[in-house]
Amino acid sequence: MKTFKHLTNPVLYSGPQEINRLAGLLDPSTPIFFITGAHFVNTNTWQTLESQLRRAGCKFQRQTVHGEPGPDIVDDLTEQADRLKAGCVVGIGGGSVLDAGKSVAAMLCQEGSVQDYLEDVGTKDPNGKTVPFIALPTTAGTGSEATKNAVLSRPGPDGFKKSFRHDAFIPSTAIIDPELAMGCPPETTLACALDAFSQLLESRVSTASTPLTQALSRQGLRLFTRGSLLFSDNLYQSRAELSLRWDLAMAAYLSGVTLANAGLGTVHGIAGPLGAFTCVPHGVACGCLLPRIFTILTQEMQVEALDEVGAWLSRGIDAIPQPDDFKVALDHMNSWGEQLPKLRDYGVTEHHIDAVVDASGNKHFPIQLSSQQMRDILLGCL
The missing domain is CATH 3.40.50.1970 (Rossmann fold)
Incomplete structure (x- = not known):
């Protein structure tokens, strides 16, 4: 209990x-x-x-x-x-x-x-x-x-x-x-959505999660998956846009509820210092870091949340997860991240990395990334 x-x-x-x-x-x-x-x-x-x-x-x-x-x-x-x-x-x-x-x-x-x-x-x-x-x-x-x-x-x-x-x-x-949110530029929509996605995933796997945050983050991920059609299928200015915007808005709201009650993990543990020492927008930082960090997590443990998201993305919102569905989720995360600017586009160089790593944290993440792993992640985002 x-x-x-x-x-x-x-x-x-x-x-x-x-x-x-x-x-x-x-x-x-x-x-x-x-x-x-x-x-x-x-x-x-x-x-x-x-x-x-x-x-x-x-x-x-x-x-x-x-x-x-x-x-x-x-x-x-x-x-x-x-x-x-x-x-x-x-x-x-x-x-x-x-x-x-x-x-x-x-x-x-x-x-x-x-x-x-x-x-x-x-x-x-x-x-x-x-x-x-x-x-x-x-x-x-x-x-x-x-x-x-x-x-x-x-x-x-x-x-x-x-x-x-x-x-x-x-x-x-x-x-x-x-x-x-109607008329929000596609690049801003994507970066913001990946911030919410990061918060939902980190809340779901958080070592401080509760039965309520587990349930709410899971529903938030369902809403995000449905709303992601807006940028995955380029449905801007379509009849579906308002409904998809609502899905993303409620996913973001639930990500706020769950982060307030379950805390966050390594994505935000690095994104915060990155935004402090450089001019990288927060959503861009999250979108770049997310697939790399969760790829490492899947190598250490089964991530039920990613299995579900992968199933929903590939076979519909009511699909039952199958082995390796997490790979579909990671593929989408990598694809979305590649649509964002690189860290170097904001003037980030290798000289910034040590300071960012020294100020970063792994709080509430189920595994502890080493300083070298964090450096490698940031180098991959340049």
Whole structure:
């Protein structure tokens, strides 16, 4: 018997046009601070939402986030939200936007800089207080809409990519509207999807998994497999796109739920430092590392999750796994990874590898990779 606790959002809404529910969820007597991506503010969806907010009598202010947020960006946004006397924060965007919003919502209730509270960087523990945070993802990748941490980074030779974490930081409400991802470029869609895929697989094999994370990660992998037709069969702008976007969005959400409760493994244990010391996007890092790391795992043990994914990819979502089905899954993972840029395209060289390896970890992965194995993996990704 295993004891565990399980955390997730108090409220989840999922489905097309669910963003139209947002204005009705907000208290018009409380100023609202919006954080969005740069692209979203130029869409008809934002214009419609603005009209809905004004009709509801909401007082609000909006700021955009470009790229992965660092402590300075979060501190600046928090200062603006504090001047507004914001009682609620809403994030609409990719994982970086949601991490920024989650951080601002919490920092409105803390003292000092967010850097003071980052794991392995700061010296303070967050007090667990936060104003309500509503998360609306526009990509299907990090699952930040379901997690208890925000990842903040400062790239460079002395850089870091660390978490601002507390159980109370899980967004109070998540709204998964697949229409928000329509028009997301294919290369971004693929990279984000492989981040979610990595999180689901790592949660499934995690040494800290629970009966709930096992069940949820398995369902997430089924949804991912179905949604992967979007990029495997190039079904962009087809009638099936919205449904496939929903599959990927829910897979990403479940990947966030499971990573928050089961932890992650070596893919993310390397991807984090790689993103800290270089400018490699997180999804690209995961997509490059994933097939190489799980190939090593299959050489050490049977990986039921890969057998199932291989069966589903080759014979349909209800297929029963057969011996060697994991090879089909690995073939797809390699094929998808080859469609992504190489690490060298972001300026990564052999000179970066030792620093990345030294900062990497194997936490919760069922086997422990050696430093040399990690070096070989990274060399193969260049």
